[in-house]
Amino acid sequence: MSERIRVMLGAEPQKPAVISPEAREWHAMKRVNKEDFLAMKEHARQHGVVSHKWRNRRWAVLLFCNLLFTFSFWLDIQLLEGALTASRFAGFHLIDLNSALQVMLAHKHIIVNLFIGTATVFFLWVLLGGRSFCSWVCPYHLVAEWFEWLHLKLVDKKLVSDHQFHRGARTLFWLLFSALALVTGYTLFETLSPTGILSRALIYGPSLALGWVLLLLMFEVFYSRRAWCRYVCPIGLTYGMVGTLSPVRVMYRLEHCFHEGDCKKVCLVPHVLDMVVKGRAEHTEVPVGPDCTRCGLCVDVCPSGALQFDVKGLSRML
């Protein structure tokens, strides 16, 4: 686990030092019968169904959550009041963990409701997977996903290329924004957060701040793929840390994998899928690390079902 946390904070994934005997056997098998292996792989590929099951479910959930805020306010049904940064669901306080952190550091005074809301959300996301907040709730994730499609089209046409940054930058931003909140007493990150800006725009109407969000999207389209989520956003890291405790994750099963690497191509955080590289898996089943947003794109794309959602203790429930 500590290795996975290191990778989340920005370290390059390392080859495992020890590989279990069973996993070793599988790795060997895949090397020995190359012909058979390729035939099986071809077979799996032809029978693999390209599905968008998880993506569609996820988009539906994301839109539902965000529009519930909007309609609660517009239609005055008072079911979910507030915005993503802080809200009340049927009277229960819910407070975004990263916003709560920023306010607590800046204001240095925690009232009961703030504490209750933060604790509730903390336990909620421990249960639901941590960074699943990113892909299942965050409105910026969705628009960035749509613009990413444009970026990939342009890369395909060789009109732009993806400029990568060091992933450790996000850890640095997390520390910097925390320190700045503590020292200046202003919640600096909230000024920039496209998550907050989009959520408020959906509820309270458009704002100038949407220009900043558009700028970020353009940066991602023309310069660096998913740059905000990959290299900057401290919200992702906050929820990632919560997710280290979570039972919900994606599970990798070595025996089903043909190592074509489609999963790494669709993944927002491909460093968590290092075990799919041939010879890397240290066990026959490897859970994907906490930086995974549980978006399910890899689950959808894998032609042989090697990646599946899994709940610790309730294995193969999904």
Next chain:
Amino acid sequence: MSELPERSDDEELQPPPGAQRPKAPVRKEAARRRFIRTAALACGVVGVSLAGWIPVASAQKTRLRPPGALEEHDFLSSCIKCGQCVQVCPVAAIKLGDLDEGFGIGVPYIDARNQACDFSCDAVQCILACPTGALTYKKPEFAQKRAGMKLSRDPVLKAKAKDAEPTLNLKERIGVARLAHPEACLAVQGKGFKGQARGANFKGTMRYMEVDRWKPVPVRDHPYERAVCDLCVSECPIQDAIKLEEFTGADGSKRHRPVVLEQCVGCGVCEMICPVEPAAIVVDERQEWKA
């Protein structure tokens, strides 16, 4: 250009035979470029976030904050920018700041001339809604306090004057009214007022007890007819906050002038209702009351 070669032993991911793996200096160069890019990104993002300080420092926008707001710096640091206060206000007096307010983005304010807080919620609902204590009935010990912010008596809400508990829970003012343009004031000129206070296109609403106890109605649907204009005095929701005082004009005629009293909480209803353009009476946000 930035694709670092995969350090993998997977045949499929390796360069085809013939093609050579990039040589070490190339990879080093790529790593160096990535480092510079990352440093630039870090400076860029932090720089942009610090730019939010400019509007705050130059105080281009001094805003009237909702009732119970902490002092400006504490308010900006404690508000989580959720808008729950916006959602509960029956007259939609509260708006959220935009990007041009820097750190004030997403932070609530009241533009009293367009829509003042008339306390038609009775219980200062916005304070009840606030999850972080940015709006609060009672200031915490450590919070900085402004002289003259505390009211000497609990304000009595005219609408509740006959109730068992007629006061607002609020003990502090958010600003204070001031007759900014006495020469423009109709009462000072000895004039009356007839018609829609702010014209036919004004969107503001207000609670009129005689119309509906719980439902604010548009101001334009409630025309006035006064021999001497006293709208600011009659529509002020707080008891003993403002009165009309008689005086003798230069020409010896009987004139009146609105006088703001110590119970003024700074809600801004007087500024909203004042029929002259621009308003003769305005609210100075976060100001203390002076005799």
